[in-house]
């Protein structure tokens with residue numbers, strides 16, 4: 150099939166590469182000339198585990214190409230996928246739909262023959278109706294349907310999740326569109342659950358799922374606080390809870406709060422929708438407020454460790470919003486570092502992948518290290534903020550010799566507390582009471 154994908158970000162690019170690998174002819178459109186040039190020459194513009202090989206292979210075989218020209222991509226396409234950003238509006242926190250509406254307006258002129266316009270971007274309930282209206286206004290004769298195919302890819306696992314989805318959701322009332330989408334998803338049909346629902350249900354499923362997961366994280370974070378006070382160990386509690394299949398063991402890792410380009414944005418947008426429809430979503434509202442508070446609280450937790458020697462060096466390990474990605478958008482690490490630098494001029498940071506992106510936000514408010522050892526040299530406290538596998542394997546005995554004081558604040562529970570204590574560290578995890 151012929152696919153046009155509008156937007157080459159964390160959703161559009163892996164999705165385009167995935168569909169090209171399945172044998173479709175894919176053209177990705179973006180507005181940034183330099184990005185298109187780099188992509189066409191075989192250079193990836195973002196880091197995603199497993200993406201590079203598939204990307205190169207499909208660029209070389211011509212199954213995927215990149216263009217600035219919407220017309221050439223849309224003409225003759227069976228499916229046009231919208232994968233542009235829907236960032237939060239700075240004041241209302243609603244999803245900002247200007248880019249998706251602009252893309253719909255632009256692509257509308259070029260629709261020829263029956264085309265399915267499929268929204269992959271996360272959009273509020275009713276956006277499909279609006280896109281339909283926009284296209285109709287621009288091109289009265291267009292033969293098209295708008296469907297919702299929400300994207301559930303996790304960053305860092307986008308390729309894995311593309312080929313192994315928990316479910317595929319298709320939101321449409323049109324039989325014709327359903328047929329086209331079933332053809333596109335044919336390689337998945339017998340292997341993975343596929344759900345066909347009303348377009349508005351499909352739009353809601355994405356928000357409801359992300360908000361639920363965010364709530365689950367908030368729940369375990371609050372439970373971690375409780376465990377610290379009550380003498381229980383949240384890791385044991387989470388394990389025991391997770392054995393109940395109705396609860397499930399995933400998303401029960403306590404930490405510094407959730408972040409990323411999805412959960413903060415989607416919880417806010419969902420809460421906003423609840424207000425708009427006069428149906429308040431109190432659990433989601435609380436989750437948002439408490440997650441914000443948590444980052445400040447965790448910043449204070451670090452500052453306390455160097456209160457007695459304010460010139461002390463804070464070594465921060467981890468900047469990305471989670472392990473496996475270079476993305477720092479809404480990263481709790483960044484917010485927590487901002488708390489630290491209000492108090493300390495001696496914060497030195499390291500991340501295996503996210504240094505460049507972090508530098509764009511933190512500028513010269515911190516120092517940048519070249520390795521874990523470099524960051525920890527002469528440090529008074531080591532702070533772990535992102536769940537990178539590398540951090541699990543730090544040689545604590547060796548690193549202690551390089552540090553000024555043997556203190557660890559592990560906000561991701563990455564290290565084994567007993568090993569850290571045995572190595573002579575004053576160790577503080579999250580909800581674990583093993584100082």
Ligand code: UDX
Nearest residue numbers: 300301302303304400401402404407408409411470471
């Ligand atoms: C999320 C959804 O999982 C995905 O389905 C959707 O398509 C996009 O949004 P992503 O933003 O890539 O994916 O990250 P995810 O792995 O869900 O983690 C989000 C945040 O929650 C991260 O900051 C992570 O560190 C945090 N988290 C996750 C926890 O603090 N504890 C957990 O147990 C799980």
